[in-house]
Amino acid sequence: MTAFDAEVAAYTKANPKSKKLHDRATAVLPGGDTRNSIFWNPFPVYLTHAEGTQLTDVDGNVRTDFVNNMTTLIMGHRHPDVTAALHEQVDRGVSYPAPAPPVIRWAELLCERVPSLDKVRFVNSGTEATLNAIRAVRAYTGKTLIAKCEGAYHGNHDAIQISVTPPLSKAGDAEDPDAVVMFPGINPAAADDIVIMPYNNLEASERIIRSRASELAAVIVEPINGQCGMVPAKPEFLQLLRDLTSELGIPLIFDEVISFRAASGGAQEWYGITPDMTCFGKVIGGGLPVGAFGGKEEIMQLWDPNHGSDFVQHAGTFNGNPMTAVAGVTTLELLTPDVYEQLERKGEKLRQMIRDLITELEVPMGVTGATSLFALQFTTEPVTDYRSYATNDKEMLQTVFTGLLNEGILMSNRCAGNVSAVHTDDDLDVFVSALRRVLVRAGYA
Ligand SMILES: Cc1ncc(COP(=O)(O)O)c(C=O)c1O
Numbered sequence: 246m247t248a249f250d251a252e253v254a255a256y257t258k259a260n261p262k263s264k265k266l267h268d269r270a271t272a273v274l275p276g277g278d279t280r281n282s283i284f285w286n287p288f289p290v291y292l293t294h295a296e297g298t299q300l301t302d303v304d305g306n307v308r309t310d311f312v313n314n315m316t317t318l319i320m321g322h323r324h325p326d327v328t329a330a331l332h333e334q335v336d337r338g339v340s341y342p343a344p345a346p347p348v349i350r351w352a353e354l355l356c357e358r359v360p361s362l363d364k365v366r367f368v369n370s371g372t373e374a375t376l377n378a379i380r381a382v383r384a385y386t387g388k389t390l391i392a393k394c395e396g397a398y399h400g401n402h403d404a405i406q407i408s409v410t411p412p413l414s415k416a417g418d419a420e421d422p423d424a425v426v427m428f429p430g431i432n433p434a435a436a437d438d439i440v441i442m443p444y445n446n447l448e449a450s451e452r453i454i455r456s457r458a459s460e461l462a463a464v465i466v467e468p469i470n471g472q473c474g475m476v477p478a479k480p481e482f483l484q485l486l487r488d489l490t491s492e493l494g495i496p497l498i499f500d501e502v503i504s505f506r507a508a509s510g511g512a513q514e515w516y517g518i519t520p521d522m523t524c525f526g527k528v529i530g531g532g533l534p535v536g537a538f539g540g541k542e543e544i545m546q547l548w549d550p551n552h553g554s555d556f557v558q559h560a561g562t563f564n565g566n567p568m569t570a571v572a573g574v575t576t577l578e579l580l581t582p583d584v585y586e587q588l589e590r591k592g593e594k595l596r597q598m599i600r601d602l603i604t605e606l607e608v609p610m611g612v613t614g615a616t617s618l619f620a621l622q623f624t625t626e627p628v629t630d631y632r633s634y635a636t637n638d639k640e641m642l643q644t645v646f647t648g649l650l651n652e653g654i655l656m657s658n659r660c661a662g663n664v665s666a667v668h669t670d671d672d673l674d675v676f677v678s679a680l681r682r683v684l685v686r687a688g689y690a
């Protein structure tokens with residue numbers, strides 16, 4: 246029996262009620278759920294309760310959560326202030342057919358914290374945030390082409406579901422990657438409107454941007470790449486993108502759906518590099534569905550219905566709904582400079598503890614990340630871009646992911662994680678001890 250088979254057998258034995266629910270779910274939901282990002286084989290666990298850092302499933306298993314709903318719950322589950330704000334709003338009504346005052350405070354908080362933001366609009370997902378930011382720059386420039394990085398996920402819509410995890414057989418030259426449509430159903434023509442840059446490769450990205458400069462509506466980049474394992478951009482890479490786009494008159498979009506948790510002003514404050522437009526999601530909604538996009542007045546004014554005949558239509562039944570707004574305002578107000586300092590300290594400490602364990606057990610793996618974000622990499626290559634990420638040993642990844650579930654730890658199904666404000670140093674020890682047991686079982690000792 247392989248180490249993976251052994252972990253799956255133990256997992257199946259410990260989670261019979263989840264298995265039963267999954268069998269029922271697959272009859273009515275393709276794959277048993279509505280999010281592929283929380284799917285794993287042989288079946289996911291079904292959760293009934295979450296508190297702080299702890300998740301309880303239907304079988305009564307308790308696990309320490311290092312996913313926090315994909316980096317969203319920066320204050321942990323059921324923070325009392327957020328819960329109280331939501332209860333209060335429930336009593337006032339959950340959504341209205343006219344604006345609610347908390348939305349103004351929410352927008353003010355973002356514009357105060359993010360100097361590049363003159364104005365902002367709220368939506369219900371990070372997907373809608375990038376969709377609208379791309380529409381904004383296309384409306385503003387009158388151009389269509391977007392430059393994005395290989396291995397970057399910017400949401401689930403046609404314009405940008407290109408070269409996220411392309412098979413290497415189709416991905417072309419590492420220095421000049423092809424634009425690969427990610428799955429059937431996406432308009433194949435979407436790939437014609439995208440040019441792909443290798444992440445963190447200054448020379449190649451400069452060449453690619455310069456060669457298409459006159460056609461580009463924007464360059465979009467994630468300051469810390471989530472898809473490849475929370476891989477931070479080299480500061481000089483982001484600076485190059487900023488200098489080049491300024492020189493060539495191309496709007497620069499930062500996708501901060503994940504990286505906004507880096508600092509009060511997001512990764513743009515952390516790096517000291519200012520984009521023209523920013524996309525938000527996750528933490529700004531305090532755990533409820535959310536997205537936002539914003540930036541310079543001259544671009545955002547296109548969204549004002551009084552702007553004139555060329556204004557950009559933007560609707561959305563639940564945009565800026567008061568439930569998300571109060572959860573978002575409460576969360577942002579809880580995020581004081583001290584909280585960010587602690588998040589970064591805990592993130593650095595955890596990555597160092599994992600590195601020490603890898604060295605001690607001589608495991609062919611690594612750890613990536615920045616601030617409160619981290620990911621396990623099952624390769625000895627330093628992971629700085631998609632091509633190095635693609636060297637991961639997938640079987641080992643799945644063995645460790647399943648082993649950690651058996652040891653009471655939840656990571657994302659790609660072995661990425663993050664710490665929240667309520668993780669303690671003890672939680673970090675719990676993680677590393679669990680990882681040690683899993684690696685020892687896998688034959689490293
Ligand atoms: C960088 C980035 N952009 C956009 C999105 C899409 O956000 P959502 O899942 O809220 O649609 C994600 C989601 O994980 C993301 O990580």
